Amino acid sequence: MQYSQSQLRTVNVIRYVTPLREGGSLPAIAEADDGFLYVLKFRGAGQGPKSLIAELIGGEIARAAGLKVPEIVFANLDTAFGRTEPDEEIQDLLKASVGLNLGLHYLSGAITFDPAVTHSDAKLASEVVWLDCLLTNVDRTVRNTNMLIWHKELWLIDHGASLYFHHSWQNWKEQAISPFRQVKDHVLLPKASELNAADEKFRSVLSTERIRSIVSLIPDEWLAIDSAGKSADELREVYIQFLDLRIENSDVFVKEAQNARESLI
DSSP: OOOOOOOOOEEEEEEEEEEOTTSTTOOEEEEETTSOEEEEEOTTSTTTHHHHHHHHHHHHHHHHTTOOOOOEEEEEEOTTTTTTOOOHHHHHHHHHTOEEEEEEEOOTTOEEOOTTTSOOOHHHHHHHHHHHHHHTOOOOBSSOOOEEEETTEEEEOOOTTOOGGGGTOSSHHHHHTSOOGGGGGBTTGGGOOOHHHHHHHHHHHSOHHHHHHHHTTSOHHHHSTTOTTOOHHHHHHHHHHHHHHHHHTHHHHHHHHHHHHHTTO
16 A cells, blocks of 8 residues: 655635535635635634544544545635625634634535445445544444545545544543444444454554654644643644554454444344
8 A cells, every 4th residue: 555644735715615504613615725625624613623633633544544535735714814704603713713724625526425325345344434443433424424425436524523532631541442332323334344354454554653644744733722731742642642552452442343233233
């Protein structure tokens, strides 16, 4: 598997196109100065920068694992942006999000993955389930699959609900080696019959060096908010150690997923 970690591109947002109101944190489609459209995730929304950190780490780990994820970019929002926005709620959101936000390349024409009509092969399903167990991603269910079909291929989106340990920073070592109980609700679990193969593959791919290179992308300014008295580098080290521990003990969450699957089929 070929993978090359590089710095994310930074774009400047020049036009707010439309809100995506199906998202609780009011993401939006926006145009950047590179001429492309992005799904913009705002630092001033919902869980704030922690959601963006989870989106960044989750998306780039998925990409490193060979799964398809839209390009992730840093999206800079100027203080003057949004002054003419008539919607007061959106205007407040834009004011709270001045600075560095996160954008995912907009996949024009993509359709939402529907498990009732779209076939998922066992290998891909197992890899996505394994990834979400690693990330403790609670948001890939039948009600909200957070997957798209684009050019007949499966693309993963929305990892902002992952890594929920960082909302309190308590007992993160214990959480790192815990089963992922919510896997029972995963939309692809019934198809995930090759979890052992996915485990063997990803344990070899997701080395400490690769995890460290991904975590190093997190901007200092996102880590400065609610830092629990730790420096940006100290917080990055927690993310690295959490993910390393979780990968080292992946048999715990693989076994939980396999048991949950057996109860479904």
